[in-house]
Amino acid sequence: MTEILCNELPALFQKVADKFMEKKEELCEMDAAMGDGDLGLTMSKGFSALPDIIKANCSDDIGMTLVKSGMKMASVVPSTMGTLMSSGIMNGGMALKGRTAIDASSLALYIRGFADGIQKRGKCKRGDRTILDAMLSAADKAEAVLSGNPEATLQGVMNAAVEGAKEGVEATKEMVPVFGKAAVFAAKAKGVPDQGATAAFYMLSGMQAYIDGTS
Amino acid sequence: MKKIINKPEEYTDDMLRGIYAAHGDDVCCTADDLRCYCTAHKKEGKVAIITGGGTGHLPLFLGYVGDGLLDGCGVGGVFQSPSAEQIYNVAKEVEAGAGILFLYGNYTGDIMNFDMASELLAMEGIETKSIVGADDVNSNADHDKRRGVAGIFFMYKCAGAKAAEMGTLDEVLAAAQKAKDNTRTVGFALTPCVIPEVGHSNFTLGENEMAMGMGIHGEPGIWNGPVKTSKELAKESLDTILADMPLKDGDEVCVLINGLGATSQEELYILSGDVSEYLKAKGIKIHRTFVGEYATSMEMAGASISICKITDEEMRSQIDKPVYTPFYCQK
Structure with a gap:
């Protein structure tokens, strides 16, 4: 496939929801060691609700569709991580305002917008050991592929983003947490990847599974 | 716990039903959501002032929606933030052509949700400005990190008065800011x-x-x-x-x-x-x-x-x- 249309978004995010259903226990266990223990539930609940929310808000403008759907998703999962993910989707959508489809270059824009949205809402920065470390690394890799090859495919950009997220997750193992309850458990964090960053990796992996499955 | 309630989980919505039943001439809800609380006396051309926050503080927050004060309020559950969507829906209902001031307490959840609503409104061409009450001196030495408590009343009064005399959004914000600073x-x-x-x-x-x-x-x-x-x-x-x-x-x-x-x-x-x-x-x-x-x-x-x-x-x-x-x- 070369692009994702608005009416294909529900299937795209269904794949993300499937991924989080599969990884729910793992994320909850990671989170329980460092914080609340509900991260897996938040992710699977939020992304499972997203396909129907998108169907109800679908318009020609894929950016506005994502913005409105992200805001609705925030009501479903009002926790901090739910709000951050929703903000990412909203801000990713803002970067696509007026577009009717997600092609290779707009996928990179979406991922960068998503990362910026989290940064803005969470007031965090690279190296704070958060979801942002995976998202920024994903956005960097996605953009690098495009700048190296303007003809890069949707799949090529997606694969680069997933690879970048994976590197970002690895990097968090050596970072000291500064936010939330994780900061209290700082000593336990060394050598363990951040659970928020891991969630970002799974989200992008779910999107990748959709693109791979339809290519 | 001894309280006059039906079910604990219906505390907020039951309270709101009571308020609309008693004061239906003055306030109403929008978007089929009890928690989207709006004045029934909307005035065209006036800056709309919207507040919001958790239930459990009456008359704060919704109690200041009325003539000469505020235009709408996003109502959260007990001690919880209203959702961005609720704030957005209130904004769409009470916005009267002169922009919107978001005026609420300095709490992380509320800030996230008001910011989210304001971003979507900006995409639709509706201008918002935001200011938070942060008057609780003992909560932090850093003024920007203080919690908002009862002193927000003076911000409501000053901003509300400026809006009622048809001040611009910047003027209404400045009135709120002056009350906050003092x-x-x-x-x-x-x-x-x-x-x-x-x-x-x-x-x-x-x-x-x-x-x-x-x-x-x-x-x-x-x-x-x-x-x-x-x-x-x-x-x-x-x-x-x-x-x-x-x-x-x-x-x-x-x-x-x-x-x-x-x-x-x-x-x-x-x-x-x-x-x-x-x-x-x-x-x-x-x-x-x-x-x-x-x-x-x-x-x-x-x-x-x-x-x-x-x-x-x-x-x-x-x-x-x-x-x-x-x-x-x-x-």
């Missing part, structure tokens, strides 16, 4: 409160114990110890406020003595008398004293003292301006 609050609790869905209090205070500086959600204060006398509390609170916002002989202020929910009016007036005496002894003039419940914490016992310094005639007239809402009336 208002400080110190509060103290004597008993905890019970969140209905939790069913018991999250902390305890001994029979003769109080908590100085406790927040309106039970956030820990700066000391717990034996209950002090009204005179001692007035002195300690005002000394804290004056150390943070110095006042000199001849300065003029408004005083707000606020009950947290379970403290009698008699006690509030005892405290008010002591506050008044202490300020007068320092040569500080009191323009107006407000005594009653302005920002509560369910059935918590305790009070807060807010001081708003009057900086000019415009601010004085804004605070004196008559207003009417189902929860607050000032002649």
